[in-house]
Amino acid sequence: MKLYDVIVVGAGTSGMMAAIAAATAGSKTLLIEKNKRVGKKLLLTGGGRCNVTNNRPADEIIAHIPGNGKFLYSAFSQFNNYDIMEFFESNGTHLKEEDHGRMFPVTDRSKTIVETLFNQLEQLGVTIYTEAKVEKVLHKDGQTIGIALEHEKIYAPCVILTTGGRTYPSTGSTGDGYKLAKRLGHTISPLYATESPIISNDHFIQDKTLQGLSLQNIALSVLNEKGKVVVTHQMDLLFTHFGLSGPAALRCSSFVNQELTKNEQHPVTLQLDLFPEVERQNLKKEVNTKFFDQPEKSVKNALKNFIPERLMDFILSQLIMSDLSSKQVSDQQLDQFIQQLKSFKITAEKTLPIEKSFVTGGGISLKEIQPKTMESKLVNGLFFAGELLDINGYTGGYNVTAAFVTGHVAGTHAAAIAEYTYLPDLESD
Known part of the structure; x- marks a missing residue:
């Protein structure tokens, strides 16, 4: 039986950051991605240069997230845009500021950002499964117990869904996470195109x-x-x-x-x-x-x-x-x-349409998520981050910032909860 502390589903912006945060906090972490490689969508951002965050004060960033940005205040108090900058700088990836506070890697290549995240995942010993599609999230008595792939089940007391919205479906953003969340009783606010x-x-x-x-x-x-x-x-x-x-x-x-x-x-x-x-x-x-x-x-x-x-x-x-x-x-x-x-x-x-837009509006209802932890209010040990949430911002590094912030917060809290959560008897599952 494969057993982890935290399983992260979707290796995009928020997923990679969630896995890094969970592993940094000491969790045995698994990151699952249905594409051949991680960070496929992140490679496209900022015209292939990756507008990694924005250098403005937190209040201003949240003001540039018209789709429920206020939900992020608690998350920003734990990890914010300056922490994102510090994360990359401390890992040897230098950033530069352009107009309107937009931050880019000095290399002008998205690949630099994806490689930095991937190197961190490797250094922290995160297990990465690629070309693996999660069919469902397993749960028992209101507690998350793992996930089911096509041919196997993998167990963990905490699962973080970070599968992205429905923009750029060629990158794997085909709305899988909404279906998984809906099956667990979550409400999905109607999806619509933004930044389109x-x-x-x-x-x-x-x-x-x-x-x-x-x-x-x-x-x-x-x-x-x-x-x-x-x-x-x-x-x-x-x-x-x-x-x-x-x-x-x-x-x-x-x-x-x-x-x-x-x-x-x-x-x-x-x-x-x-x-x-x-x-x-x-x-x-x-x-x-x-x-x-x-x-x-x-x-x-x-x-x-x-x-x-x-x-x-x-x-x-x-x-x-x-x-x-x-x-x-x-x-x-x-x-x-x-x-x-x-x-x-x-x-x-x-x-x-959404498929040809930059950002998905709508998503998992925020009334069903704890703003401090990103944990579901309906199922213990289930977390959400990134574009799956009913949060959307303007272009200019605001959406990527929200993804990194929610990913980090979800990963940190999932690791803390996994430490003292005992899975129910799995043999009967």
Whole structure:
């Protein structure tokens, strides 16, 4: 009979950290992965460079995890982003800071991060099974007792599920953990795509009028059914052949999906402000001055370099102002033009599906998990970490941070509990 203290299912970001934490605390640990190698998804993060964490204070990190980030306060008090940095630095993997506090390995290679974790697992004597799929979690009288693979059972008083969400299914993230948790009585909050490009059927998207156009430092807002702003993100935006991408669109996507659910899948309105730091009245004055100084010039030439040319052409044609000279523009037309600059409307039909998104929203209900330990409230000795949890953050190292933090906390507490938990009679199992 194979017997361990802690079994970790899924060797991704949170799973490797959970196994390292459990083994560091003295547990005999087994890490099981259904792929041929560990850390397959981690290799893809940060465009293959691995945005390993973020260098901002804990409060700010949690504020960048709009999907239930507050649940992490207790976990962060035990292990946080600075501890993640210290972990890599102390293991000889140096990190560097880029814009918005994003931390990357100096090598600019995800492989460096995966190798550091793998080397730690080996040094700590963690047993690793690859190409092994867990069929179910074994339990008896409300106590976890191990797992069942296709052809064998392996026993342990503590099992940590870290199988990831449903993004990038090619990496093995196919939602297995949700099924395992559901069988044990856990509730799964509906899954939805977050950090996902947005699809629009607006004519200018369909006609590819603005395709490839990149806008810097704009504000993109998601509006609810009543036209009220739900969220605004001031970042860069990219028009694509199917809709919108770039940081502003990705950050708004989870809110688009939530509004779609509330509105019974009716399209959601987005509002684009090209000059978020300029008040409407001041913008009107600025445009008026340009017209006044160049009365004979066409509107387009009077406003040269004011906004990207293709967007200018599109807005002017929509307002039937393309052939006007500056002096011909009425006050009403000027107001309409300013309206387009400050609240250009785009219709969001949906986002790309979870499988093509960066992060899975929804997951195992947090009401059924102890925030201090990541242990199930329903089954003793069962723990969860990483993207399986109903927690999701923006891109920028926030999701990887949440995965490392929850993994470390789950591993540490599983090791502590395994020390004094006696398995029931297994022979009769």
